[in-house]
Amino acid sequence: MFRPQIKVIDCTVRDGGLMNKWQFSDDFVRNVYHALGKAGVDYMEIGYLSSEGMFCRKEMGAWKFCAENDLRRIIGEEEKKIKLTAMADIGRIDYHDIPQKSDSSLDMVRVACYVHQVDKAIDLAEHCLDKGYEATINLMAVSTVNQRDLEEALSDLAKSRVPIIYLVDSFGFFYSEHIDTLAKLYMERLPGKTIGIHCHNNQQLAFANTISAIINGINFLDATLYGIGRGAGNCPLELLISFLKNPKFDVRPLIEVIEKEVLPWSKKIDWGYFIPYMITGALNQHPRAAIAQMESEHKDKITDFYDQATSLPT
């Protein structure tokens, strides 16, 4: 599949950091940054944009903040190899803590929000646009949003100046038919805008659903090295790059950095296909119970987990 408009966004540090509280070494982040540049990936999402004091820097690491001096440590003196982006959650970043683009190494801010936060997200994203950044809004957990609320949110987004809107399968619930239907809806209701996709891999469908999205005209594609990410993780970047036929992409630097930096983490933390994640995905539930199970001493007690997940509330 070769379509010049397609852009690939690596979320290894940002989404992977949800699994280890961003305890990545500077070497890890630097090696990922150089590998992505060599591989022809378009954007690296290097973390979250949070106000200092909102979290403990020692507990959460630098990539929960993405301060300019953090970014400079990674980029070094050379010319930047790849566009950088950071994610902003509503309420965790004060507007006056966002520098002007001319004072920042970030190129883009991606605002994550739930459907009831769309107005706040538009306000924040337009603020970032006004400061000189590219901006997206990533509308999360749409698998639990009813049609009327979704259509209202899309209508608000259509009227905004935000040029890129993401379809996010936060729970890893969607099958390809869902992606077909939603991609068509987003394209129809958001004329002139670019649509993005961010999938989770609870049912081993993150890559397949990203392909379905591409076929439906979605052009901003999120992925992570070896699929690292919250819970079941994301669409594996190496699969996506080997699928896309744009000659600018090269999968080898990704294999190399997976070997050097990601495989060691895969032995310390469990992301990927595990039954608790599969169960919450199939049931269209938030993964928090599955994550708690995987972090507990009884992570293999999957039948008990299934019974709890499917029991009716009393």
Added chain:
Amino acid sequence: MFRPQIKVIDCTVRDGGLMNKWQFSDDFVRNVYHALGKAGVDYMEIGYLSSEGMFCRKEMGAWKFCAENDLRRIIGEEEKKIKLTAMADIGRIDYHDIPQKSDSSLDMVRVACYVHQVDKAIDLAEHCLDKGYEATINLMAVSTVNQRDLEEALSDLAKSRVPIIYLVDSFGFFYSEHIDTLAKLYMERLPGKTIGIHCHNNQQLAFANTISAIINGINFLDATLYGIGRGAGNCPLELLISFLKNPKFDVRPLIEVIEKEVLPWSKKIDWGYFIPYMITGALNQHPRAAIAQMESEHKDKITDFYDQATSLPT
């Protein structure tokens, strides 16, 4: 997706056994057998049908042979809970070693073949039909077969009496577009026959491609518990059963037997998504080099593996 013609075939013992030379205990096989029955799965492929002496029973275990007394140990005295099938490879079973159906607990024989073996496969499968079994032909590795040879094979299969023909993605190479195209070709060239699908998971597409197959009218669906199988493994049965909406299916007994029997094996042998398997899948290569890599002491040297897999022959 509810379509009464859909049949699900579990290949846990047969394809999973390729990873451990069928060193499953009788308790493992018995617990899988009972769980599949409770879950409403239609067939259990319990191993290979081979002539005694063709392999060493001690080295390969009972399920490389599937002799009647092996089967009886599993079934016990009660009524059979699920149809049983075994796979036959060309040249590894003498015709006179196949009992009449009336003397066997097997219901079906599935004949695996490469495209150049189609005539032999038809002969063997029709022999099994004549002895009273159901029979299928599973045409392997079609991702490396040219169009003319494939059409000739399909033409021969169309003329045969074998009622069920499988599309097999042996190398885990296919994307959903390939499945769409091939499913349509198989349906068109094999009028009146039932088509089956057997996927490998090298690119995390086995489940997604099985869904694509279902959408295209394919009705015999192979899967294994937790995806256990050669190399990257197969379509995970628990995902498939939770996708299919036929009320006869129940995923809970599968979760239970995964906990009891399959998770312990997952700590001893490596099937699933690993970069060497991803590389051979994406390159449309036989997984043997990846399997050798994964069994070696340098299994994490994935960049070397990539360089070897992509180097031109000298």
